[in-house]
Amino acid sequence: MTRKSIHAWATAVLLLVAPAAGAQRTYLHCGRLLDVRSGKLLSQQTLVVEKDRIVAVQAGYTVASSPQDKVISLENRTVLPGLIDCHVHVLSHPGKGSAINQFTMNPADYAYRALGDALATLRAGFTTVRDLGGEDGVNISLRNAINRGQVVGPRIFTAGAAISATGGHMDEADGLSRDLMEKYGQPANIANGPDQCRQAVREQFKRGADVIKIASTGGVLDLSKDGSGPQYSEEEIRAVVETARDLGLKVACHAHGAEGIKRAVRAGVASIEHGTLMDDQGRDLMRARGTWYVPTIIAGKSVADSARIPGYFAAAVVPKALSIGPLIQASCGKAYKANVKIAFGTDAGVYRHGLNALEFGYMTSAGMPAIEAIRAATVNAADLLGETSNLGTLEAGKLADIVALDGDPLQDISALMHPTFVMKAGVTYRQD
Incomplete structure (x- = not known):
């Protein structure tokens, strides 16, 4: 292969593996988000998920920035890490x-x-x-x-x-x-x-x-x-x-x-x-x-x-x-x-x-x-x-393992028996 053809081939490969600009995001509107480190319930938060990761945690309910984005309403739920x-x-x-x-x-x-x-x-x-x-x-x-x-x-x-x-x-x-x-x-x-x-x-x-x-x-x-x-x-x-x-x-x-x-x-x-x-x-x-x-x-x-x-x-x-x-x-x-x-x-x-x-x-x-x-x-x-960089909290950079449920588990621990939403690595597996 010539140097020019090698460059063209490498560019094509990079285009295939590189994430597309404006990749699809999922916005989860959380009525109550449990910060497990502080033990506090934060009201009206948005988890922004791209592919398998949380990329942002934002106060308020963030509006999707692109028509291809998805919004999931968990506004009446308590949300916590998987x-x-x-x-x-x-x-x-x-x-x-x-x-x-x-x-x-x-x-x-x-x-x-x-x-x-x-x-x-x-x-x-x-x-x-x-x-x-x-x-x-x-x-x-x-x-x-x-x-x-x-x-x-x-x-x-x-x-x-x-x-x-x-x-x-x-x-x-x-x-x-x-x-x-x-x-x-x-x-x-x-x-x-x-x-x-x-x-x-x-x-x-x-x-x-x-x-x-x-x-x-x-x-x-x-x-x-x-x-x-x-x-x-x-x-x-x-x-x-x-x-x-x-x-x-x-x-x-x-x-x-x-x-x-x-x-x-x-x-x-x-x-x-x-x-x-x-x-x-x-x-x-x-x-x-x-x-x-x-x-x-x-x-x-x-x-x-x-x-x-x-x-x-x-x-x-x-x-x-x-x-x-x-x-x-x-x-x-x-x-x-x-x-x-x-x-x-x-x-x-x-x-x-x-x-x-x-x-x-x-x-x-x-x-x-x-x-x-x-x-x-x-x-x-x-x-x-040994997975603190990936699991355990709802923070930017962590895997998008997210659970939502009715009620407040800090007041009634049995609420954890009845999840209504389960996401693992950005994929939803339960949404009642």
């Missing part, structure tokens, strides 16, 4: 006897079921979720399909498969017959000792994980008699954290028991999930080290309710499930009073997807003011995800 749930399981779905699903469902079955749950989550106002574990890479594939625009759902940051010790909370072979245990072999997410823990982190990184999830104690829905005992040494957890940090990933840690919580915090995890039996020393450690707490109160309440249904859970699960709900809620209240950083998370998949906002009511009942519960699902959650 909500973030920092603990979901996109492939899990509650149901009586669901423990046998691993023997009857294929990866494609999980994927198709997850499509409906993902849509329900998005329509509930949760534009971003952190998925903390699933099998067969389906959660990673779902994330990718949503990012490509092939299917509809919230923005997903996923852990891939959660890492566990042999016989630990995420060991799917726990409680099976000897023959089935042998068929399971040693899955890539089962790791013992620092070296295997490092390898397990690298494996999830290779498969495309955005975050690493481990379990430092047992849990409610596994077949252990007591979920409070530690299952990883501090040395093993530190190996996970250091390896993840080298790869640019944070570590979320499932932990119910006090000792497992303290080991994980000392080892440097980014967040403690559940934290049911957290003691004063654990709270002091978390506050001092800036470790996030993700309570998941709704999961505890839900499994306690389900445990009262005969045959819903295996016998070993029932007593743990019956006791867990009130303990998690009390732990959340104590953590808030101790100034531990709290991010919103629900363990969706343990209960039905789309009901995530029930957690707000449980958080306020535990002693958190409404604005603090909302911050947990916006600015705090964005901080935990």
